[in-house]
Amino acid sequence: MSFNSIPSKASLKPRPFTAHVSDEDLESFQTLLRHSRIGPKTYENLTANVKDFTHLGISRQWLEDAKKQWETQYDWRKTEDRINSYPNYTVAIEDSGFDFEIHFIALFSKKKDAVPLTLLHGWPGSFLEFLGTLDVLREKYTPEDLPFHVIVPSLPGYGYSNGPPLDQDFDVQGIARVVDKLMVGLGFGDGYISQGGDIGSFVSRVLAVNAEACKAVHLHLAIGISKPDDVTIESLSQEEQKGLERYNNFNEMGNAYAREHGTRPSTIGLVLSSSPVALLAWVGEKFLQWSDVSPPLNEILDSVSLYWFTDSFPRAIYPYRQFFGPKPSFFHPDAEWHIKKPMGYSWHPKELAPVPKDWVAKSGNLVWYRGHDEGGHFAAMEKPKLFVKDLEDFVEEVWPMVK
Incomplete structure (x- = not known):
């Protein structure tokens, strides 16, 4: 089945891409x-x-x-064959005077009301983290009934995307600008949802704060959030307390x-x-x-x-x-990065930083939460069916609030 119907409103001109090492x-x-x-x-x-x-x-x-x-x-x-079994593209995006060549995998839906969704990886991940998720979606849906447009980019500097510029100190805010230009340029300027883990969670947070077209975010990592003054350790569940031990380690x-x-x-x-x-x-x-x-x-x-x-x-x-350089400049507790738009959070016990729900709620407008008893840092890769279920339920609940 073909999931390669690029929206008619797209202003960007993506080119088909084939993964191949000589x-x-x-x-x-x-x-x-x-x-x-x-x-x-x-x-x-x-x-x-x-x-x-x-x-x-x-x-x-x-x-x-x-x-x-x-x-x-x-x-x-x-592995190349598996990658190439999906629609792959590259597209030129200009930012700060630099021409990025951004790679992404997509499942484009033919449904008129399909929800645009971008899935953002981090390090040591890549777009490969989401192949299991795409497998689940491709097996479950056809292009005619897929409820999402799913866009999985290689972040600037990762995989088949070039960059960052050699003469600029590029940062997370720059990544977010490029991702937003990608989503808007693909025809999703009226609204999209960002999902992220690892560095992708920071990018999603910046998108929620800075990008008008990003209407909601879903995270499974919330590292950097400190204990709120009005939340005691004793009030947390045993699972959350055990998660905090892992975070402290x-x-x-x-x-x-x-x-x-x-x-x-x-x-x-x-x-x-x-x-x-x-x-x-x-x-x-x-x-x-x-x-x-x-x-x-x-x-x-x-x-x-x-x-x-x-x-x-x-x-x-x-x-x-x-995060860890001579002058760290980006951490979630900063008021600048408090998310006012709807935010979802999935908690996994073997995440490297399983931050408690009540802590995350202090960093944004947490309207959806699900705690799991399995899974770690690579949620989409480890538990693709759980990951898809969380996305489906989050989008179903949140999209009517923001569209």
């Missing part, structure tokens, strides 16, 4: 992977338990096994990677561009640690391979300077 680049990668060494055994990498924020990081055994599978069993061409022992991204992005960008095994260790750790049930290894390899083949790791970590 045979030469694929062979070069495979050669480099074979010759990439794994470091020597140490007490640390022999006892590491990545599911525990306090215990030393990725294990050498996991890295050795993952490298072997990447070398001998993994097939990037199958992340703050104390789990965010060294983010401080490196924020304070030494040049160094870590160059280091992880030199070896696929180094990139696998850095990215793989996060997928293992931040998920409820560890994703299948092939899904982790998909994400690491995309970062490698697009050379996107060094150009994707710029937002961290706003």
Whole structure:
């Protein structure tokens, strides 16, 4: 079935895109992977338990096994086929004097009242996080009855999108401007909903505050929100209190990677561009640690391979300077980023920062909430059916308020 009917009101002219790595680049990668060494055994990498924020990081055994599978069993061409089974596009968008080339996957509906919805990833994610969600939607609906227009962009600097500018200190607010221009330019200037996790949650928050066409937001990460003065720890449920322990462990022992991204992005960008095994260790750790049930290894390899083949790791970590750089300038408690438009929040127990509902409510107009007993940081990737159900219920309740 075809979901490629771009709305007639679109002012942008998206061009069809096909994901493809050349045979030469694929062979070069495979050669480099074979010759990439794994470091020597140490007490640390022999006892590491990545599911525990306090215990030393990725294990050498996991890295050795993952490298072997990447070398001998993994097939990037199958991943390309899956990507290309969906309508893919690139489109030119100008911002701040710079020409972005933005990639996105879409499921366009033929329903006249379909709700425009953009799904925004973060790091170490990508548009690949949402393929399971698109699978669910494509199996459940036809183009004639799909209730949403679903737009999944590669954020500037990620995946098949270029940028950010080499002569500008680009930021989250810039990402939001580009996403808004994409949605408005696709014909959704009368209104759309933004959904985000990780960096996408910050972008969604900026869209809710700054973009007139963004009418509501749904989040599954609300990191950075502090305990309100009028909410006691004792008033929280046992599940929320346990979630706060996980949040505290992340703050104390789990965010060294983010401080490196924020304070030494040049160094870590160059280091992880030199070896696929180094990139696998850095990215793989996060997928293992931040998920409820560890994703299948092939899904982790998909994400690491995309970062490698697009050379996107060094150009994707710029937002961290706003959170962990020398002068942090963006955190949710700031009054500037209080959301007045309708906001939804899905809580998952193994999110890296499972912030309690009452805390989130202090940061915006929380009109919809659902707590789950499973799931982690990569909600759409880990639990696509739950994720789709949350979206369907949130949109059904909120869209009549804002359209």
